[in-house]
Amino acid sequence: xxxxxxxxxxxxxxxxxxxxxxxxxxxxxxxxxxxxxxxxxxxxxxxxxxxxxxxxxxxxxxxxxxxxxxxxxxxxxxxxxxxxxxxxxxxxxxxxxxxxxxxxxxxxxxxxxx
Amino acid sequence: xxxxxxxxxxxxxxxxxxxxxxxxxxxxxxxxxxxxxxxxxxxxxxxxxxxxxxxxxxxxxxxxxxxxxxxxxxxxxxxxxxxxxxxxxxxxxxxxxxxxxxxxxxxxxxxxxxxxxxxxxxxxxxxxxxxxxxxxxxxxxxxxxxxxxxxxxxxxxxxxxxxxxxxxxxxxxxxxxxxxxxxxxxxxxxxxxxxxxxxxxxxxxxxxxxxxxxxxxxxxxxxxxxxxxxxxxxxxxxxxxxxxxxxxxxxxxxxxxxxxxxxxxxxxxxxxxxxxxx
Numbered sequence: 001x002x003x004x005x006x007x008x009x010x011x012x013x014x015x016x017x018x019x020x021x022x023x024x025x026x027x028x029x030x031x032x033x034x035x036x037x038x039x040x041x042x043x044x045x046x047x048x049x050x051x052x053x054x055x056x057x058x059x060x061x062x063x064x065x066x067x068x069x070x071x072x073x074x075x076x077x078x079x080x081x082x083x084x085x086x087x088x089x090x091x092x093x094x095x096x097x098x099x100x101x102x103x104x105x106x107x108x109x110x111x112x113x114x
Numbered sequence: 115x116x117x118x119x120x121x122x123x124x125x126x127x128x129x130x131x132x133x134x135x136x137x138x139x140x141x142x143x144x145x146x147x148x149x150x151x152x153x154x155x156x157x158x159x160x161x162x163x164x165x166x167x168x169x170x171x172x173x174x175x176x177x178x179x180x181x182x183x184x185x186x187x188x189x190x191x192x193x194x195x196x197x198x199x200x201x202x203x204x205x206x207x208x209x210x211x212x213x214x215x216x217x218x219x220x221x222x223x224x225x226x227x228x229x230x231x232x233x234x235x236x237x238x239x240x241x242x243x244x245x246x247x248x249x250x251x252x253x254x255x256x257x258x259x260x261x262x263x264x265x266x267x268x269x270x271x272x273x274x275x276x277x278x279x280x281x282x283x284x285x286x287x288x289x290x291x292x293x294x295x296x297x298x299x300x301x302x303x304x305x306x307x308x309x310x311x312x313x314x315x316x317x318x319x320x321x322x323x324x325x326x327x328x329x330x331x332x333x334x335x336x337x338x339x340x341x342x343x344x345x346x347x348x349x350x351x352x353x354x355x356x357x358x359x360x361x362x363x364x365x366x367x368x369x370x371x372x373x374x375x376x377x378x379x380x381x382x383x384x385x386x387x388x389x390x391x392x
Contacts, residue, residue: 006182009174009321016171017350024343028118036120036340041157043335050333067339071167071346075328077174078321085192096252100192104322107199111206112329 001088008084012077016070023058023066030063079108117340124154124341125348128168132352134375135172135294136317137359137368144228144291146345147221148379151386156341158214162290163336166324168349169292173321185314187256190269190301194279194315195322198297201283202326209288209327210334218387221289225380228295229373231303242306248272258311267308275305287327290336292320 048054048068057065086101131145146168150161181188209217249255249269257264269275278300282293294316301312331337 013174032118036117038156041159046335064339078325104195111326
């Protein structure tokens with residue numbers, strides 16, 4: 001189980017990094033010379049506040065949305081890890097740890113979709 | 115400052131943070147948020163969002179190596195994640211109503227406390243509590259590689275460890291950090307796990323704890339791609355290198371370096387919070 005978990009974490013991080021690097025490169029090419037202004041919080045009006053917005057923006061080639069999509073993939077990696085651990089404990093018929101892992105997975109999904 | 119220069123400088127700083135975070139098992143976030151707010155004058159909410167994302171990268175990047183080397187105790191990780199994810203959801207709900215100056219002060223206090231415990235960690239190892247029967251019942255006891263063989267260990271004070279983890283999860287969501295400091299404390303001090311087992315298991319759990327509140331931060335607009343990408347890539351590169359160094363690293367010396375950095379950042383964060391500079 002340890003081997004598979006290790007590989008999954010690695011694959012998730014590598015995939016997310018590739019998407020982020022791609023988006024970041026486009027972002028810097030197009031907007032690199034603009035002033036960096038992050039001292040005032042404008043996040044409430046950001047158009048990249050959901051998974052679907054990141055996907056739609058990325059499809060249209062918006063560099064910020066491509067970065068955001070990579071970040072969403074990164075956030076999904078530990079969730080996938082917990083799901084995989086759940087399957088592994090189920091295969092071992094380890095009831096106690098199936099329950100514990102299911103609780104963790106449920107809490108994660110509540111956090112992501114509430 | 116142009117966006118390109120900002121990205122370059124933030125990436126270099128984040129690389130150092132990731133290296134230190136992975137080797138000490140404390141996560142890069144604890145250094146990233148003060149760095150962004152104090153040095154780069156980034157709004158603390160953007161800093162928290164970027165840090166949270168980097169924390170997931172640190173954890174997953176380093177953990178992928180540790181898990182395969184056999185230091186990580188997956189059962190202890192899952193058991194304690196129940197506590198950290200509950201705590202994280204509570205923290206994410208609280209974060210909405212806490213003013214940013216209060217967050218800065220809380221951050222400063224967490225940093226100071228980390229430094230204090232880190233210093234004490236070098237000397238006091240006197241009383242060892244008896245093994246906890248709950249550890250046997252939950253099959254948390256394990257062993258770690260120490261060539262030529264494996265060294266077995268038992269866990270202590272399971273309930274106390276679980277309780278501290280609830281708090282760790284809450285702090286993680288509130289401040290956008292992995293709370294590795296508190297996680298290592300719970301496993302190192304309360305549960306008396308061997309240092310490399312507690313640091314690597316902590317690293318393993320940090321990503322899950324951070325992911326529990328990451329969705330909430332995304333919806334609130336805390337995660338700005340331009341701030342997050344140099345932080346994430348820098349921290350990740352540092353963490354990967356840190357994972358390579360761990361097996362041969364001098365733990366006592368690293369703790370001292372960590373303590374010095376943390377003290378400086380604690381003073382800066384407290385000053386910012388108290389003077390309303392956040």
